[in-house]
Each structure stands twice: as C-alpha cells, then as structure tokens.
Amino acid sequence: xxxxxxxxxxxxxxxxxxxxxxxxxxxxxxxxxxxxxxxxxxxxxxxxxxxxxxxxxxxxxxxxxxxxxxxxxxxxxxxxxxxxxxxxxxxxxxxxxxxxxxxxxxxxxxxxxxxxxxxxxxxxxxxxxxxxxxxxxxxxxxxxxxxxxxxxxxxxxxxxxxxxxxxxxxxxxxxxxxxxxxxxxxxxxxxxxxxxxxxxxxxxxxxxxxxxxxxxxxxxxxxxxxxxxxxxxxxxxxxxxxxxxxxxxxxxxxxxxxxxxxxxxxxxxxxxxxxxxxxxxxxxxxxxxxxxxxxxxxxxxxxxxxxxxxxxxxxxxxxxxxxxxxxxxxxxxxxxxxxxxxx
Amino acid sequence: xxxxxxxxxxxxxxxxxxxxxxxxxxxxxxxxxxxxxxxxxxxxxxxxxxxxxxxxxxxxxxxxxxxxxxxxxxxxxxxxxxxxxxxxxxxxxxxxxxxxxxxxxxxxxxxxxxxxxxxxxxxxxxxxxxxxxxxxxxxxxxxxxxxxxxxxxxxxxxxxxxxxxxxxxxxxxxxxxxxxxxxxxxxxxxxxxxxxxxxxxxxxxxxxxxxxxxxxxxxxxxxxxxxxxxxxxxxxxxxxxxxxxxxxxxxxxxxxxxxxxxxxxxxxxxxxxxxxxxxxxxxxxxxxxxxxxxxxxxxxxxxxxxxxxxxxxxxxxxxxxxxxxxxxxxxxxxxxxxxxxxxxxxxxxxxxxxxxxxxxxxxxxxxxxxxxxxxxxxxxxxxxxxxxxxxxxxxxxxxxxxxxxxxxxxxxxxxxxxxxxxxxxxxxxxxxxxxxxxxxxxxxxxxxxxxxxxxxxxxxxxxxxxxxxxxxxxxxxxxxxxxxxxxxxxxxxxxxxxxxxxxxxxxxxxxxxxxxxxxxxxxxxxxxxxxxxxxxxxxxxxxxxxxxxxxxxxxxxxxxxxxxxxxxxxxxxxxxxxxxxxxxxxxxxxxxxxxxxxxxxxxxxxxxxxxxx
Numbered sequence: 032x033x034x035x036x037x038x039x040x041x042x043x044x045x046x047x048x049x050x051x052x053x054x055x056x057x058x059x060x061x062x063x064x065x066x067x068x069x070x071x072x073x074x075x076x077x078x079x080x081x082x083x084x085x086x087x088x089x090x091x092x093x094x095x096x097x098x099x100x101x102x103x104x105x106x107x108x109x110x111x112x113x114x115x116x117x118x119x120x121x122x123x124x125x126x127x128x129x130x131x132x133x134x135x136x137x138x139x140x141x142x143x144x145x146x147x148x149x150x151x152x153x154x155x156x157x158x159x160x161x162x163x164x165x166x167x168x169x170x171x172x173x174x175x176x177x178x179x180x181x182x183x184x185x186x187x188x189x190x191x192x193x194x195x196x197x198x199x200x201x202x203x204x205x206x207x208x209x210x211x212x213x214x215x216x217x218x219x220x221x222x223x224x225x226x227x228x229x230x231x232x233x234x235x236x237x238x239x240x241x242x243x244x245x246x247x248x249x250x251x252x253x254x255x256x257x258x259x260x261x262x263x264x265x266x267x268x269x270x271x272x273x274x275x276x277x278x279x280x281x282x283x284x285x286x287x288x289x290x291x292x293x294x295x296x297x298x299x300x301x302x303x304x305x306x307x308x309x310x311x312x313x314x315x316x317x318x319x320x321x322x323x324x325x326x327x328x329x330x331x332x333x334x335x336x337x338x339x340x341x342x343x344x345x346x347x348x349x350x351x352x353x354x355x356x357x358x359x360x361x362x363x364x365x366x367x368x369x370x371x372x373x374x
Numbered sequence: 375x376x377x378x379x380x381x382x383x384x385x386x387x388x389x390x391x392x393x394x395x396x397x398x399x400x401x402x403x404x405x406x407x408x409x410x411x412x413x414x415x416x417x418x419x420x421x422x423x424x425x426x427x428x429x430x431x432x433x434x435x436x437x438x439x440x441x442x443x444x445x446x447x448x449x450x451x452x453x454x455x456x457x458x459x460x461x462x463x464x465x466x467x468x469x470x471x472x473x474x475x476x477x478x479x480x481x482x483x484x485x486x487x488x489x490x491x492x493x494x495x496x497x498x499x500x501x502x503x504x505x506x507x508x509x510x511x512x513x514x515x516x517x518x519x520x521x522x523x524x525x526x527x528x529x530x531x532x533x534x535x536x537x538x539x540x541x542x543x544x545x546x547x548x549x550x551x552x553x554x555x556x557x558x559x560x561x562x563x564x565x566x567x568x569x570x571x572x573x574x575x576x577x578x579x580x581x582x583x584x585x586x587x588x589x590x591x592x593x594x595x596x597x598x599x600x601x602x603x604x605x606x607x608x609x610x611x612x613x614x615x616x617x618x619x620x621x622x623x624x625x626x627x628x629x630x631x632x633x634x635x636x637x638x639x640x641x642x643x644x645x646x647x648x649x650x651x652x653x654x655x656x657x658x659x660x661x662x663x664x665x666x667x668x669x670x671x672x673x674x675x676x677x678x679x680x681x682x683x684x685x686x687x688x689x690x691x692x693x694x695x696x697x698x699x700x701x702x703x704x705x706x707x708x709x710x711x712x713x714x715x716x717x718x719x720x721x722x723x724x725x726x727x728x729x730x731x732x733x734x735x736x737x738x739x740x741x742x743x744x745x746x747x748x749x750x751x752x753x754x755x756x757x758x759x760x761x762x763x764x765x766x767x768x769x770x771x772x773x774x775x776x777x778x779x780x781x782x783x784x785x786x787x788x789x790x791x792x793x794x795x796x797x798x799x800x801x802x803x804x805x806x807x808x809x810x811x812x813x814x815x816x817x818x819x820x821x822x823x824x825x826x827x828x829x830x831x832x833x834x835x836x837x838x839x840x841x842x843x844x845x846x847x848x849x850x851x852x853x854x855x856x857x858x859x860x861x862x863x864x865x866x867x868x869x870x871x872x873x874x875x876x877x878x879x880x881x882x883x884x885x886x887x888x889x890x891x892x893x894x895x896x897x898x899x900x901x902x903x904x905x906x907x908x909x910x911x912x913x914x915x916x917x918x919x920x921x922x923x924x925x926x927x928x929x930x931x932x933x934x935x936x937x938x939x940x941x942x943x944x945x946x947x948x949x950x951x952x953x954x955x956x957x958x959x960x961x962x963x964x965x966x967x968x969x970x971x972x973x974x975x976x977x978x979x980x981x982x983x984x985x986x987x
Contacts, residue, residue: 051840080822084829085661096829096841103819104829105664105691107657108683114612114649114657115664121610121645122665123820144657147650340647347641350820351609352666353792354636356785359607359643359668361633363780369601370777373591374418 040076048073050098060212060238060253061094061160067215068129068158069098071222075270082127083119087112087141090167090240091133091160099129110141113148113157117340120153123350124341127226128155135165138174138193145195149202149231154339156225157233159195162240163251170243177250182243192250196331197317199233200310206232207313207332211256212239217328220296223268227290230336237326256326263316263329264307265299291336298330307333386578391421391446393533393579395458397525398470402434404519405462407547408526409440410772411562415535415543416444417592417774420584424450424890426771426966431617431710437466444581450774451891452966457579458533460525461486462503471496479577481529483521497577501528506564520561527565532573533581537566591777595742595768595887599672599698600625601778602746604633604644607785609667611646612658617710618766619672619700623648656681656697660688663695664830666790666818668750672698675717676707678724685759686725691830692805692814692855694753694760694788701765703964712964713766715886716936721761722914722944728852732862733761733914737870737889739775741912742768745867751786756862757816758855765935767966768887789815793823803837804828805851812858859915866913869920872896874905881927882976883956885911885941887966888933894969895933895976902977906931911941916948924952929983931976933959935967 036044048069053062072082079101086092088109095104103126107115116130137145137159148157164182165171172180172188175195180188199207206228210218218236225232239245239253247254269275275287275295285299288307298307306312313332320327347354397412399405406427413425421444430436443450455475461467461482468489471480476494484500503521512520530540541559548555599622603611613623627646634644649655655671662669673681678699688695701717703709723729732752734745745762753760796802796817802825805814814837817826828839835851836842872893882899884892889910896908909923924930924945932942939958946953959975961967 078822080824080827083819101824101827103817103827104831105661106829106831106833107660108687108832111653111657111684114654114684115661117647117649117654118610118612118658118661118663118667118669119665119819121662122667122818126819143650144654147654151649344645345642346645347636347639347643352818352820354609354643356607356787358636358638359609359634360605360781360785365633366601366605366778366780370591373593 039073041078043073043078045069045073047101048079048099050100051096053094053097055090055094055097056242058241059090060162060236060240061091062097063212063215064158064160064218064236064238065094065097067219067222071219071226072099075223075226077127077226081125082129084129084131085112085116085119086131087133087136089133089136089165090162091131092136094160095129095131110136110139111144112136113141113144113153116155117148117151117153120155121341122352124154125350128153130155130157132157132159134159134161134163134173134175134195138195142198146198146202149199149204149233151340152230152337154229154341155231156222156228157231159233159235160238161195161235161251162238162244163192163249164240164244166240166243175251176244180244180249194317194321195235196233197314200313200332203337204233204332205230205334205336208233208330209235209237210328211237211260211326213253213256214260214262214328217262217266220266220268221330224266224290224294224296224330227292227294228336229291230339259324259326261320261325261327262301263305263327263331264301266329267297267299269295269297271295288333296330307331310334388580389578390580390582391444391584393457393581394441394443394453394455395460396456396470396473397440397442397460397462398466399438399440399462399522400465401430401432401436401438403522405438405440405522407519408522409442411526411540411543411547412530413442413772414546414592415530415539416442416581417587417590418539418543419535419581420587421446421581422448422450422587423774424771426452426767428965429711437463449890449894449969451888451894451969454968454971458529460529461489462522462525479579481525481532499528499532499573501525502568506568510561510564520558523558523561524565527562527567528569528573530562531566531569532575532577533579535581536583537563539583540566587774589777590774592772592774593739594621594770594772595736595739595764596622596700596770597625598739598742598775598778599746599762599764599769601629602743603670603696603750604630605743605781606747606750607668608644608670608750610644610659610662610669611671612649612655612662613646613671614649614652614655614673614677616652616674616677618702618770619674619677619698621770622672622698622700652677652680653684656684659695660684660693663688663693663753664691664818666820668754669694670696670698670750672700674700674702675704675720678717678720682725686727686729687832688759689725689729689731689855690832692757693830694757696749696753696760696762698762698764700769701763703962709964711766713887713966714935714962714964715765716940716962718763718936719940719943721763728856730856730859730915731759731761732756732859732866733763734867735763735885735912735914736768737886737910737912739768739773740778743778747781748867752862752865754788754790755786755865756813756858757788758859763886765887789813791815791817792821793826796821796823796826804839805835806837807854811861812854813861863915863917866917868917869912869923870910871919871923872908874900874907876905878905878907879928880904880906880980881909881923881930882906883909883911883930883932883941885934888935891967891969891972892933895972898969898973899976902973904977904980906976914944916945920945921949921952924949924955927955929957930955931957931959931979933967933972935962936960937962
C-alpha cells in the first residue's frame with residue numbers, strides 16, 4: 032500500500048521544510064533543534080518562504096543550513112547576527128526571523144549585540160544552542176561553561192557561568208524560555224509560541240556537545256540534563272482558541288496565555304505554581320536553579336509585547352523592499368527649496 | 375594683484391575683498407553663530423569666501439578659531455597668516471597676534487590685556503565689549519553669546535559690511551524665530567553704531583558688494599552628503615556617533631521627516647537608527663542591504679576599523695551598502711577635530727584576504743550631494759560596498775558651493791529580481807554570472823518563489839551559494855568578483871583636469887577637500903614661472919584618464935594630507951610603469967592644505983630637479 036504523506040494547511044509536506052544533510056557530529060544536540068524547528072514551522076503552517084534564518088559563527092550557526100532550504104539564510108559573523116537581524120528585519124517585516132546562535136556567539140563575542148537587539152525589540156526568535164563550550168575550535172570553555180568544568184586541553188574552568196536567560200530578562204525581553212535538546216516535545220511547543228510572538232523571543236536551548244562536553248557531571252550534558260531537568264510547567268501550543276482542547280486539563284491546574292497573533296499556550300502546573308508573568312519570580316527561579324543544581328525548563332517569562340522596532344517608524348504597510356524608486360526620491364521642487372534656503 | 379606668498383602688506387591703496395580674518399574665542403561661548411553671521415554676510419555680498427572652524431575636541435572652555443577668507447579671485451584655501459585677528463580669548467591673544475602680517479589689523483576686547491607686538495606694525499582697534507554690554511538688558515545666561523554679536527557689528531562696520539546685509543543675514547540665520555533675530559540684530563547694531571561713531575578707520579581692508587552669487591549656496595559637505603543620500607532613495611541608515619561624521623547623519627535626521635514621506639501613503643520611507651557601536655552599524659547596514667534596502671552608514675576612521683569585518687563580509691557576499699568615511703586625523707584616536715586624508719590606503723583594500731573596494735572622493739560640497747545619490751546606485755548595480763571618502767574640512771566646514779543639481783538619472787536598483795523575472799531564468803544561482811559581466815542576479819527576502827532563497831555566507835560557496843571548499847570554486851568566485859569590480863570603473867566619476875595656461879611639463883595631483891588650495895597653488899606656480907596641469911582624482915580604481923595624465927607629464931606632484939603619500943603609493947602600484955613620475959608632497963598637521971606652502975614645496979623640488987639636469 033502506498034504511504035500517504037501528511038500535509039499541513041498550506042498543502043506542504045514536512046519534506047518541504049527540510050534542509051541540507053547535517054554535517055554536525057552524530058548525536059549533536061543541535062540536530063534535534065533543527066528537527067524541531069522544521070517540525071514546528073510545518074505544523075504552524077507557515078510557508079518556508081515566510082521565514083529567514085540568520086546566524087553567527089560556530090557549530091550552532093552552521094545549523095540553519097540543515098533546515099528550511101526554501102528560506103533565505105545568512106550565515107554572518109561571529110557574534111554579529113543580532114546586528115544583521117536588525118537591518119534585515121526592515122526588508123520585509125512579514126518575514127519571520129529565526130536567529131540561531133551559540134553560547135560563544137552570544138555570551139562572549141556578541142553579548143553586547145544580544146542585549147541591544149533585545150532592547151530594540153527586533154521582532155525575531157533568538158535561539159541559543161547552548162552547549163557550554165566551543166565546539167568548532169575543538170573544546171574550549173565558553174562563558175556558559177560551569178565553574179569547575181574540566182575539559183581535555185583546558186584543565187579546570189575557574190570562572191562562573193553567565194546565564195543567558197537572566198541577561199535576556201534584565202535586557203527587557205518579553206518572552207524568555209529555556210529548554211533542552213533531550214526534551215523535544217517541550218522544545219517544539221516553545222518554538223511555536225516564540226514564532227507567534229511579535230517582538231523578540233529568546234530561547235536558551237541546552238544542547239549537548241557530544242564530542243567535547245558531554246561528561247555525565249557537565250552542566251550541559253545529556254545525562255546531567257535528563258537527571259536534573261525540572262520543567263516549571265507543561266506546555267501545549269494551540270494555533271487558535273477554537274483549536275484549544277481544554278478537556279485534557281483539570282480545573283485550576285493550568286493557565287492559558289494568548290499570544291499576539293491569536294494563538295494560545297496552555298501552561299500546566301507542575302508541583303509549585305509558577306507565574307511566568309512575574310519578573311522577580313523568573314529571576315529567583317534562575318538564581319535558585321543554579322544554586323541548587325536543578326535544571327529549570329519551560330516558559331520562564333512572558334509579558335505584554337512592547338512595540339517592535341518597525342512600529343516606531345510609521346512605515347508603509349507593504350514590504351519596505353518592494354517600494355518602487357518613484358516613492359524613494361523627493362521631488363525636484365523640494366530640492367529647489369533647499370537651494371533657496373541655503374543661500 | 376595680491377601676492378599671497380608675501381608676509382607684509384605694502385603701499386597705501388585699498389585692499390578690496392582680499393582678507394584672511396581669524397576670530398579667536400573660547401569654545402562653548404556661542405561664538406559659532408556670530409562667526410557664521412559674518413561669514414554668510416560676506417557670501418551675501420557676492421564675495422567668494424571660506425569659513426574654517428579650527429576647534430578643540432572639547433565642549434566648553436578651550437580655545438577655538440574661526441578663519442574667514444575672502445578672495446576676489448575665488449581662492450578659498452587656508453592661508454598661514456592673518457590680515458585681521460579678532461581676539462576675544464585671553465588665553466591665546468599673545469599667540470594669536472603672532473600670525474598677523476606686518477600691516478595687519480587687530481580687534482581685541484579691551485578688557486583683555488593688550489598684547490605686546492614688537493616685531494611688526496599692527497593697526498589696533500580696542501573693542502569696549504563689556505562697557506557696551508552694560509547698555510543693554512540681556513539675560514545672564516545669554517551674556518557671552520550676545521557679546522559675540524557686538525564684535526560682529528564692530529568688525530562688520532570697520533570692514534564696511536553694509537548694515538542691511540548684516541540684518542538680512544541675521545534674519546536668515548533665525549528665520550524661524552523673528553524675535554530672536556531682532557534681539558540679536560539690536561546688539562549687532564549697537565556694535566555697528568559704536569564703530570561708526572568712535573572708530574577712525576586706519577587700515578586698508580575693505581569689503582565691497584559684488585553681483586549676487588546666484589548659482590551658489592553656502593553649506594557643509596555633511597549636510598550635502600545627507601541630502602544626496604536622501605535624494606538617492608536611502609531607506610536604511612544605521613550609525614554610531616563619531617566626530618566628524620555625526621553631523622552627516624544628524625542632517626539626515628533633521629530633514630528625513632520632511633523629504634521622505636511616501637507620496638502614496640504619507641508614511642516614512644527612510645529609517646535612521648542609532649545602534650550600540652560601529653560593528654552593529656555596519657552589521658545592520660549589511661543586513662538591510664542584503665534584504666533589498668538602499669542602505670548606508672557614516673563614520674570616521676576609528677569607526678571604519680570596527681566595521682572592517684562586516685565590510686569584508688559585504689564584499690564577499692556581494693551585498694550593496696554605502697559607507698561614508700568623514701576622515702579625521704589618525705592613527706588611533708588621533709586628532710578627532712582636525713582634518714586629514716589618511717584613510718585612503720586602509721579603505722582601498724579594507725579587510726583580510728583579497729579585497730579591493732570602490733572609493734568615491736568628493737572634492738566639493740556639491741559633489742558630496744552628487745556622490746551621495748550616485749554611491750547608492752553604484753553599490754546596488756555592482757552589489758558591493760562603496761566608500762565615499764570625505765574629511766572634516768569638507769564635511770564640517772561651510773563652503774560656498776554650486777547649487778545642488780537634481781539627479782540626472784533614475785534610481786538604479788541593479789539586478790534585483792522578483793518572482794516573475796526569476797521564473798524566466800532557467801538555471802538561476804545567486805552567484806552565477808549569466809551576463810558575462812561578473813554581476814549575478816540577486817533575490818531578496820520576501821520573494822515568494824520556491825527557487826528564490828539562497829544561503830548567504832562568508833565561507834566558501836559555489837554559484838548557488840552552497841558551502842564549498844573546492845579550490846576551483848573558490849578561485850572562480852574570487853576572480854569573478856575581481857572582474858566585476860574592473861567593470862565598475864566606467865561608472866565612476868573620472869578626474870577633473872584643469873590645464874595650465876601654457877604647455878605644462880609637470881602635473882600636480884590632488885584629491886578631496888584640497889581642491890581649492892590646489893587651484894590656487896597651480897596659479898601661484900604659474901606666477902613663479904612654473905606651468906603645471908592640475909588633476910583631481912575623484913574615484914578609485916583609477917581610470918585611463920588618470921593614467922594618461924600621469925604619462926603625459928615628466929613629473930607629477932601628488933599632494934595630500936597624510937604622512938606617507940597614500941594616493942601616490944596607490945597610483946604607483948596601479949600605474950607602475952610611470953611610478954618614477956610620481957613625487958609625493960604630503961602634509962600632516964591636521965589643518966587644511968595651504969596653497970602657498972604647496973606651491974613653494976613644488977617650486978623647491980622643481981628648482982632642485984633643474985639643478986640636477
């Protein structure tokens with residue numbers, strides 16, 4: 032019997048969302064992210080042409096090549112992806128931006144740009160594929176490596192790690208999440224929610240480097256992640272209110288959040304009641320999880336989305352890069368007036 | 375005719391419309407407005423004039439000088455002496471008078487200690503600034519500002535600027551605030567009246583009204599560059615503040631709202647965005663250019679250093695963007711408020727690996743406007759970063775310049791293709807040379823064709839943008855980019871050549887803001903008996919006209935404001951068969967080029983050359 036291919040609402044198969052074959056190490060956490068990105072976008076029914084992929088330098092930044100062949104992409108400079116996104120976001124603001132970065136790219140060389148792209152609220156999904164080391168240069172410490180981490184050629188890491196969710200929070204991001212390459216279900220729901228945002232959405236994905244930083248006791252390893260992961264809520268994404276199936280949720284155990292494009296996420300309570308709209312609770316969570324060695328994942332913070340950068344400029348509604356030249360050059364009379372005023 | 379190389383004013387006749395006047399004040403005291411009024415008044419009298427602000431890298435309290443040169447013959451380059459000094463700054467008055475020529479004139483605020491002058495005859499006019507100020511009721515915070523208006527009146531009257539010209543100039547200066555114009559003019563009139571009644575004119579400098587300079591305007595190169603860009607259809611400018619480029623972007627900010635409303639929707643069609651540093655400015659400009667917007671940034675040398683990596687990426691990914699470099703003095707932080715031409719070599723091959731860039735070098739304010747729009751066209755046509763190389767003298771000083779001319783050709787978007795055009799191309803690849811001119815067809819985000827997307831990258835890639843480490847792919851790609859940029863030369867502004875009145879054995883070559891001084895130097899040389907043709911290079915890579923000019927002269931003196939003679943070095947490499955014909959004359963004090971100094975240097979070298987023959 033012929034196998035039927037499942038199609039999304041645009042009539043596209045998952046294969047239409049594929050990229051080039053991955054050249055990352057087998058088992059690399061980043062491959063799981065690539066898979067979930069294409070699955071999430073396919074399930075959302077977003078055309079690949081409606082997405083652009085931007086990245087910096089490093090293993091993480093190679094990965095946009097491995098999903099969404101039919102999307103424009105730009106593999107830019109180390110740490111500078113947020114600047115590329117800032118400019119590119121004005122080209123056609125109907126195109127969703129996926130910015131892919133790593134811990135070296137974001138937490139070290141590009142930290143300034145990371146914080147400023149959040150401050151500007153460039154509408155994009157900013158994914159950090161965080162493996163706590165430099166992979167492509169073969170295993171050096173990064174700024175998210177845990178203090179005391181031992182790497183083969185580096186010895187002991189003497190410095191404490193930076194927490195990129197914390198940095199995103201204090202920079203004013205309205206959507207901050209942390210997830211794990213070993214928890215693909217949660218990751219996919221968070222990616223969908225992030226894409227449905229109209230401002231910047233930051234997802235820090237702990238994504239093990241199987242070659243250089245996967246010892247059982249390492250903060251970004253599969254085994255540590257699996258043993259210590261403590262989701263702060265269960266997450267289910269619904270593309271609209273009509274699609275929401277609340278019969279699976281027990282009264283009083285969940286909260287629903289409407290996203291700016293009319294989609295919803297339903298957050299199911301696990302143990303403690305966590306309020307993702309409380310900034311102080313989010314900061315406490317991150318502080319405590321590091322202090323007490325547990326791995327909090329889920330939607331850490333969500334707030335009303337401030338205006339995206341484009342909204343500050345009162346631009347034409349149509350794509351900016353399709354404005355015809357006659358709309359871009361002022362009149363000859365206006366130049367004459369300038370000449371007169373400069374006499 | 376006045377001999378500009380002479381250090382003494384002889385004779386008794388009137389000297390009309392030939393004066394170099396330096397106004398010596400303290401920065402932050404509001405003297406810029408007063409100085410601009412004097413300067414514009416001269417322009418309105420029909421006198422060709424230059425005004426150069428020699429200012430410190432400081433906000434308040436350090437010495438600053440404003441040099442106004444009026445010239446009956448239209449020479450507006452810097453001269454190294456003063457005919458008139460207006461001394462307001464007690465800290466510098468003794469030094470300031472040392473620049474006066476014998477027979478020169480000193481106006482000084484009489485509450486300052488009178489300077490000792492023993493080595494020359496100077497006509498001295500004390501100005502009772504503080505006494506006169508007692509006659510008027512001026513708010514305390516405007517006191518020093520209004521004091522400046524007094525010297526406008528006194529100096530204006532003594533040099534015979536008509537009162538109504540001063541009035542009209544002040545009204546122009548404060549055209550949106552009539553009340554302010556009136557209170558300023560009242561102070562000017564007070565000074566004017568004082569001079570009329572109390573000062574007996576003993577000097578020989580006179581300003582005389584000429585026919586209106588109706589083809590001219592008075593503005594600075596940064597304003598012109600901003601306007602040129604806005605008329606060039608600029609859509610996105612990311613920037614970071616740096617002297618002396620800041621006022622270029624600020625001029626654009628001032629005017630973008632008025633000039634760039636979409637005729638169809640009334641919405642804005644140009645975005646100007648201040649970002650966190652120059653790395654971000656270049657990165658954002660690159661992102662916008664890649665996404666199909668007409669894009670630029672403006673900076674100065676230190677900013678270029680930070681933008682280098684992104685500009686290399688733009689070069690290799692073939693992304694259009696325009697970068698204005700308004701030069702200041704380097705290396706390092708250098709002299710942020712002084713002028714130089716020291717970034718040329720850096721720009722030409724900016725970035726690691728094999729690169730070579732297109733540089734447009736405006737030499738007049740009018741050209742800053744023209745190159746503003748042209749650079750955006752060339753960037754898009756050739757899909758590459760384009761530099762516009764200006765400098766502080768051209769960018770921040772106001773110049774009397776030809777009126778701006780409306781672009782004489784439509785906006786050029788180059789080979790951007792949308793869905794329909796893409797369908798007509800059989801085997802499109804982003805980096806595939808389909809026309810044999812080295813310029814591929816370009817798609818941009820938002821193109822909904824299934825075939826439109828490609829993956830831009832700074833790493834090795836094939837014609838379709840796929841990652842490739844293949845040696846042939848790499849060399850083909852880089853060679854095609856090289857060939858593409860050989861084709862650009864035909865679209866670049868060629869040199870301006872001003873022939874000597876008689877057959878010339880030698881050439882003098884310059885670029886950028888030294889233009890006026892070079893013309894004057896050419897004329898001084900002629901008076902000294904040396905015929906020289908003058909060529910101003912306006913772009914790199916150089917075209918055949920430049921080559922022919924060099925070939926046709928026994929010796930070419932390349933005059934520039936940097937230490938190592940960078941233009942000479944580049945021309946020597948590119949036109950190597952004539953490199954022995956190129957001789958460097960360079961000057962690096964941070965001030966605009968003086969014509970007399972230039973002529974004397976060339977004269978000395980020529981004399982030396984003659985002896986050897």
